[in-house]
Amino acid sequence: MRKGYVDGPFGQIHYCEAGEGPALLLAHQSPVCGRQFERAMPHLSRLGIRAVAIDTPGFGNSDVPAEPPTIAEYAGMFPAVLDGLGLTAAHILGHHTGAAIACSFAAANPLRVQSLILNGPPLMSEQDLEPFRDLKFEAPTVHADGSHLQERWDVRVQYSAGWTDKEAMHRRLVDQLWAGDTLWYGHRAAFSYQMEPDFMALSGRVLILTNTGDDIYHLAQKARQLRPDFDFAELPGGTHDIVDEQPEAWSETVASFVHGANKSSRSKESA
Numbered sequence: 001m002r003k004g005y006v007d008g009p010f011g012q013i014h015y016c017e018a019g020e021g022p023a024l025l026l027a028h029q030s031p032v033c034g035r036q037f038e039r040a041m042p043h044l045s046r047l048g049i050r051a052v053a054i055d056t057p058g059f060g061n062s063d064v065p066a067e068p069p070t071i072a073e074y075a076g077m078f079p080a081v082l083d084g085l086g087l088t089a090a091h092i093l094g095h096h097t098g099a100a101i102a103c104s105f106a107a108a109n110p111l112r113v114q115s116l117i118l119n120g121p122p123l124m125s126e127q128d129l130e131p132f133r134d135l136k137f138e139a140p141t142v143h144a145d146g147s148h149l150q151e152r153w154d155v156r157v158q159y160s161a162g163w164t165d166k167e168a169m170h171r172r173l174v175d176q177l178w179a180g181d182t183l184w185y186g187h188r189a190a191f192s193y194q195m196e197p198d199f200m201a202l203s204g205r206v207l208i209l210t211n212t213g214d215d216i217y218h219l220a221q222k223a224r225q226l227r228p229d230f231d232f233a234e235l236p237g238g239t240h241d242i243v244d245e246q247p248e249a250w251s252e253t254v255a256s257f258v259h260g261a262n263k264s265s266r267s268k269e270s271a
Contacts, residue, residue: 001041006084009076011063013084017052019045022114022262023090024254025081026053027098029120029240030186032175033060036095040243043251049258052090054081056101058185060178068185071097071193075105082112091258093117093209096216096240097190107198115205115261117254120240123195123219123226132191152176160239162213168244199223202230205261209253211235211242231257 005012016034018041028036034053044051054077055062057069065073078101082090089112094102099118106113142148156173163169176183208230210220217234224232233253238245 001038004084005061006080008057008062008080009073010057010065010069013057013063013077013080014055014061015052015081016041017050017085018042019048019050021048021050022258023050023052023085023087024258025078025090025092026051027077027092027094027101028053028056028059029096029098030056030190031059031179031183032172033062033178035060035171035175036243039247040251040254043248044255047251047255047259049251049255052081052085056098056186058179058182060175064182065185068182068188071100071104071189072108074101074186074189075108077101078105079109079112088112089114091115091117091261093119093254095119095243096122097186100190100193100195103195103198103202104193106204107201110203113204115207115258116202117207117209117257118199118223119209119242120211120214120216120220121195121199121208121223122190122193122216123199123223124191125196126194129191129194132187149177159215160241161215162237163239163241165241165245168241171244172241196226200226202227205231205257205264207231207233207257209233211238211246213238214242215240233257 001016001018003016005014026037034055037053041051058064091114092102099121106116208223210217243250
């Protein structure tokens with residue numbers, strides 16, 4: 001695993017990478033960080049993928065924006081990472097909030113995206129978004145007895161129906177606490193973003209990836225109906241921690257699509 005930083009629109013952006021082969025940029029869900037992909041990266045590497053996990057600005061080791069960004073503003077992290085790694089284009093995968101950021105970037109910059117994987121796309125309508133627009137996922141108030149840690153654990157368990165992996169639950173809770181007082185920035189951006197126009201504008205090879213236990217599984221089905229021309233894959237069970245829970249199966253699905261898209265792109269160039 002190699003770590004590095006590039007300069008981005010909100011300061012330094014931290015990333016980790018592993019493997020050789022087609023470059024795949026990985027954008028995490030909120031409010032965690034690029035460590036979401038650490039269990040999968042050895043498998044991606046073994047399968048011939050150069051995996052680059054990005055800490056979205058304000059999460060992990062990336063600098064915190066002075067104000068809460070929009071999804072389109074978060075998307076500025078991709079050209080910064082691409083340029084910093086000397087890449088003209090790459091394959092891009094985003095999960096939940098990361099899928100929104102990846103979709104926004106791909107719609108505006110199709111020449112820099114070799115293929116796109118939307119893992120659990122938050123394709124919410126205006127009506128779906130309305131209850132969430134003013135939500136603020138605040139950092140917990142710290143109590144002298146440490147009970148705030150139990151409170152955060154209980155909240156995460158509540159929103160992870162069917163969870164089984166206590167190590168994954170612990171890792172992602174630590175990531176949330178690491179994000180601190182601005183952990184709500186990512187959710188605010190996601191719940192203020194109308195994804196459908198950008199989604200419908202996408203071109204090229206796109207995979208809609210989901211798992212049947214995802215809390216927004218129904219939105220992946222909606223995406224499939226809206227764009228039947230896109231590839232579609234689903235894994236059984238799991239939760240929004242599917243990358244932790246099924247890293248090998250998840251990586252095999254992702255790597256197969258990336259290699260297929262890469263082969264298709266080379267065939268078109270030689271034709």
